[in-house]
Amino acid sequence: MDSKPPRLLEQVRHAIRLKHYSLSTEKSYLYWIRFFIRFHQLRHPRDLGNQDIQRFLTFLAVERNVAAGTQNQALNAIVFLYREVLKQPLGDFSNAVRAKKSQRLPSVFSQDEAQRVIAQLAPPYHAMAGLMYGSGLRLMEAVRLRVKDIDFNRETITVRSGKGDKDRQTLLPSPLVDELKAACRKTQLMHRMDRELGHGEVYMPNALARKYPGAAISLPWQYVFPSERLSTDPRSGRTGRHHISKDSVQRAVKRAIREAGIVKKASCHTFRHSFATHLLEVGYDIRTVQELLGHEDVRTTQIYTHVMAKGVSGVRSPLG
Template identity: 55%
Template sequence: MSESPHPPKLLDQVRAALRRKHYALRTEEAYVGWIRRFILFHGTRHPRELGATEVSAFLTHLAVESEVAASTQNQALSALLFLYREVLLQPLSEDLRITYAKRPTYLPTVLSREEARAVLATLSGKQHLMASLLYGSGLRLLECLRLRVKDLDFDQRQLIVRQGKGAKDRATLLPDQLHAALRTQITHVQSIHQRDVREGFGEVELPFALDRKLPNAARELGWQYLFPASQRSTDPRSGTIRRHHLDESVLQKAVRRAAQQLQMTKRVTCHTFRHSFATHLLEAGYDIRTVQELLGHADVQTTMIYTHVLQRGPGAVRSPLDT
C-alpha cells in the first residue's frame, strides 16, 4: 500500500483558502507575507502552537518597534485572523491585547480646477484619458484600470465600477467630454482583441466562476479591459497566457512627471484627482450623500473629510490683518 502524500505546506494552504474565497492576487501576496513574518518573529514555530498572546505580541511589535502605519498593522491583523479562522480552524478571541498604531488625522491634497486642468493638459494619449476618468468620475486608479468595455453606458452617461473597494459595485458619472475619446479607445481595444484571437489567444481573465458559467464570455469584446497592456503575460495563478490591463505604474509615472514639469509644490498622485473630484462637487453645491454614493464610501463620515478643504468654514474667514 502506497504511503499517503504529504499534506500541503501551511503557506500553500493559506493561498488555497484565499483563492477559494476569491481574494485578489495582491491581497494573497500581502497576507502570505505577513503570516511568514509572524512565523519568523516567533522563531519559526508553527502557528498552531501559538495563539492570541503571540499574535498580540507581534502586532504590538509592529506598532511600537517598527512604527508601522495603522493601516499596515490592520492588514497584518486581518492576515492572522484569516489564518486562524479559515486555515487552522482555531478562531482567535476577539479580546486581543494590542498596542495599536496611531491613526493620524490628515487633510487630503486637493488641486484647484485650474491646477487639475493644467496637469491633464500636460498628459497625452491613454494617460490623459485615464487621468480624466479619475478626475471626471472619481475613480481610484485600480478601478480605472480594471474597467471593461461593457462597463461604459453612453446612453445613461454613467460607468459601472465592478468589485470596487469592499467588493461593492457602484455607478458613477461618465463625463460627456470623454465620450468621443472613449469610443476611440474601444475601437483600439477591438483591434488588439481581434489580433489576439487570430494568433490563438484573446481570452481575458473573468471574475469568480464566470468562466464556467459563461464559457464564451472571455473572448467577447465587452469583457476585454478598456486599457489593455501592450504585451500578453502569463497568469501567475493559472499559467494561462492572457492580455491583462495596464500596470498602474504607467499612469503613476506620467502624473508625477506632469506635476514636476509644472513645478507644482503640492504632492500630486493619481489619488489626488479623486480627492479633487469630491471637493469640486461639494463646492458646486451637490449633496454630500450624492457625493458619498459616487465615491462608493460606506460611511458618510469618510466623505465629510472633504468639507474641511472647502473654501467655507475657516477657509472663508479673513484674517484681521487682511481686513
C-alpha cells in the first residue's frame, strides 16, 4: 500500500527548505498559512480563491489593525503557498484593504549618547553595539558575523547574505580591532574544545555544506560571537555551537540605554540609524552611505537627511 502524501504544512516546509529560506522565514510562513486556513474554517486552500485572499488581507488590516509590513508578510506566505506548493495561478486581489504604511522618522542617538550606551555594555555586547554604530550593521548581521568575514589588514567587514540576500562590504572601526581580535581568539579556543568533544560543526547557509565539505568544522566559518551553549540544529538534528541569541543582545542594549539615562525611544537598530545620520552630517556622499548600509534604493537612505542636526538644507530657526 502506498503511503499517504505529506500533509500540506509538511509540503510547505519542504518547499521552503528547497529554496534555502531562513528558519525565521519558515516559522513565519507556516504561522500565516495556518492562520489563513483557520480564518476560512479549515477549508483547504486549494478550494479558496482570490476573493478569499482579499477577505483575509482586509481582515488583517481592518479588524486586527496590523502594520503594513505584517500584512505584507502574511501576503508573501500565501503567495508562496499557491505558487510553490499548490502550483495554482493567482489573479488580482488588489481590492483588498491594505494596511497603512507608517511614515515615521527614525530615532537617532547623538554621538555622545551612542558612546554612553556602548560604555555600559560588557563583552561581547560592547563589540556588537560598536559594530552596529561604527559599521552600520543590522542586529542579525552582527550576530551572524563569522571569523572569515573580518579583514583586519584591510579594515573591512564583509556582510554575507544581508537583507535581500546580498553581500556588501563596510568599514571596520579602528577602536574595535583589538576587541574583535580577542573575540576571534575566544572563538578559536571554544572551537578547539568543541572539536575535542566530537562537535565543532557550525550551521552552513544554503548548499555550502555540500559544496565545501569540511568547512563546517573549520575555524573561518565559526561565529565571532558564539553561544555559550551547544545546541541541536532543528533542521539537521546535528549538535553544534550556534551564534549568540539576538534576544540577549536586545535585552543588554535596552538595559544599557536605561543605565545611560536616555529617555528617547531607542533599540539596537538606533545604532544603525545613528551611523547613517552621523556620516551624512560630516559630509559623506549619500551614495557612499547607501552602499555601506546595503540599501537597494537611495530613497531609503534619504530618510536620514530629515533627522540630521541641521536638516538637509541647513535651515535655521528665526529664533536663533
